[in-house]
Amino acid sequence: MVREILVSAYLIFFQIGFSLFKLFPLRKKTVFVASFGDNILYVEKALKKRYNGEIVILKDPSCRINFKEDEYVKVLPFDIRKHPFTYILGIYHLATSRHVFVDNYFGFLASATFRDSVTCVQLWHAAGAVKKFGLKDPTVEFRLPKARERFLSVYQTFDQVVVGSEKMATIFKESFGIDDQKIMRTGIPRTDFFFENEKMSRIKKDIEHRFPLISGKKVILYAPTFRDNELKKQKIRLNLEKLRTHLKDDYVFLIRLHPAVQESFDNPYPDFIMDVTSYPDVNELLVITDILITDYSSIPYEFALLNRPMIFYAYDFKEYTKMRGFWEDYFDSLPGPILTSTDDVLKTIQNRSFRLDEIHEFASTWNQYSNGNSSEKLIEQLYD
Numbered sequence: 346m347v348r349e350i351l352v353s354a355y356l357i358f359f360q361i362g363f364s365l366f367k368l369f370p371l372r373k374k375t376v377f378v379a380s381f382g383d384n385i386l387y388v389e390k391a392l393k394k395r396y397n398g399e400i401v402i403l404k405d406p407s408c409r410i411n412f413k414e415d416e417y418v419k420v421l422p423f424d425i426r427k428h429p430f431t432y433i434l435g436i437y438h439l440a441t442s443r444h445v446f447v448d449n450y451f452g453f454l455a456s457a458t459f460r461d462s463v464t465c466v467q468l469w470h471a472a473g474a475v476k477k478f479g480l481k482d483p484t485v486e487f488r489l490p491k492a493r494e495r496f497l498s499v500y501q502t503f504d505q506v507v508v509g510s511e512k513m514a515t516i517f518k519e520s521f522g523i524d525d526q527k528i529m530r531t532g533i534p535r536t537d538f539f540f541e542n543e544k545m546s547r548i549k550k551d552i553e554h555r556f557p558l559i560s561g562k563k564v565i566l567y568a569p570t571f572r573d574n575e576l577k578k579q580k581i582r583l584n585l586e587k588l589r590t591h592l593k594d595d596y597v598f599l600i601r602l603h604p605a606v607q608e609s610f611d612n613p614y615p616d617f618i619m620d621v622t623s624y625p626d627v628n629e630l631l632v633i634t635d636i637l638i639t640d641y642s643s644i645p646y647e648f649a650l651l652n653r654p655m656i657f658y659a660y661d662f663k664e665y666t667k668m669r670g671f672w673e674d675y676f677d678s679l680p681g682p683i684l685t686s687t688d689d690v691l692k693t694i695q696n697r698s699f700r701l702d703e704i705h706e707f708a709s710t711w712n713q714y715s716n717g718n719s720s721e722k723l724i725e726q727l728y729d
Contacts, residue, residue, distance in 0.1 A: 349489055352452065355425075356495075360456035362433060366440035371460065373398035376442040378423065380449035381470035381604065382410030383626060384507075387534035388446060388468065391720035393417060396728060401442070403435045405449075407604040409625045444727065450479075455498040464727060467503040467521075471643030472533045473513060473711040475679075476570075476669040479520030483670045497522060507723060509533040509646075510713035516672060531726060532719030533712070538628045539650040540717030545632045552633050558619060559633065562597045565694070566634040568627075569658070570642040571603040573668065578608040582660045584687040589617040591691055601630065603642070636694060641665060645679065649708035650715075654699035655681035656690060680707040 375392060377385045379402055389400060389412070402412050403423035412420045422428040423435045439445060439457060447454070448468040459465055477483065479500065485493060500521035507529045508514045514528045538544070553559050571579065579602055588598060593616065600610050602622045610620045621630055627644065631637070637648050638656045645655050657679050659665070666675075676683055680703035684690050693699070 349491060356456045359436065359453045362436045363440050363457055366437045369441050371443055371462065372441050374442040375400050375444040376438050377402045378447045378451055379408045379410065380405040382408040383535040383628060384448050384468040384470065384533065385446060386410050387537055387720045388723060391724045395724060401438045409604065409623065411625050450499060452495065452499065454502040455495045457502060464504045465502050467506045468534065472509045472536065473643055473646035474516050474672055475641045475643065476671055480522055481520050503527060505529040507531060509536065509715040510711050512710060530714050531722040532715035534720040534723060535628060536647055536650065536712060536715035537717055537720050548629050549632050552629060556619060559597050563595055563635040564599060564633050565596050565636045565638060566599045566601060566630060567638045568601045568642055568644050569640050571605040576605055576607060579606045583690065585614060585618065587687055588691060589614050592694065593617045601627065638690065646711045649680065649704050650712060652704055654701060656693055657681050657683045658690060659683050660685050680704045
């Protein structure tokens with residue numbers, strides 16, 4: 346109840362500011378609200394090639410991408426607690442922009458009544474979905490009616506939702522309560538990266554130079570999603586000492602925690618493990634990754650484009666199922682072994698018993714519209 350009161354007060358504040366700034370005329374301006382930021386990075390680059398209007402990036406505290414400012418691009422911290430003045434300035438930009446892009450659920454959209462000529466685009470931050478979210482999140486039914494109304498208000502703000510496949514289009518329509526006319530089938534902007542072979546090769550060399558520990562070793566990337574009860578500090582449920590003992594001669598183990606987790610990982614084995622949570626672009630990390638270990642994250646949908654092995658470490662499957670729920674049968678829908686113990690993970694890596702034959706079909710299904718020019722297609726449709 347206290348939380349709802351605070352949220353309501355915040356939304357009233359936002360609504361008053363937004364309404365006042367709507368008295369100003371619309372400008373030739375595009376505003377991005379960045380939480381994950383990688384899709385926004387690619388759209389912003391494509392936009393600059395054919396657009397001479399103002400570009401403003403409102404950067405959420407969780408965003409790791411380092412956007413560059415220039416004569417056309419302005420980057421502002423969007424954090425009401427630490428940067429109240431720039432937050433208010435951000436409300437002004439939102440109220441006076443012709444195009445608004447977001448890449449996550451932002452509660453303030455419930456109080457942002459955009460003018461009819463304004464287009465609000467949801468880029469989202471995942472090319473596919475394992476767990477349910479939005480209106481289909483099982484926890485929604487336990488929220489107060491006012492909260493559920495707020496969720497729906499946010500989703501109804503979207504004029505367009507960008508997708509990479511028909512499977513994701515169906516999921517968005519159910520999750521956001523939107524119709525097919527709002528689906529934008531241009532592909533996921535950040536997947537353009539995986540079609541730029543020269544760039545990927547250059548980045549791989551740059552990262553290997555930056556992190557000498559990787560040199561001459563194969564790379565395992567462990568990228569778990571967050572748990573609601575571990576948002577402050579996430580516990581690593583792998584026996585890292587055992588993995589180090591058996592793999593350190595041939596492998597380096599990278600750990601990348603979800604942006605929702607507040608505290609970093611305490612690294613006990615810097616000769617084998619690297620914490621890459623703060624590395625800005627996860628796509629670049631995927632380029633150097635030989636084996637991906639994850640759980641219920643959306644990262645496999647893009648990693649599959651590289652046609653490399655994956656392991657799904659679902660040590661808390663029963664508990665997580667009760668809390669979140671899945672769109673499809675978890676054991677039948679993923680292109681890799683699903684394991685619950687460190688011993689099984691170790692054995693799978695040593696024996697290389699992956700399900701590589703399933704990865705290509707998985708990548709094609711979920712990246713149906715992502716063919717290397719998604720960012721350009723999106724800009725062409727919106728700005729012509």
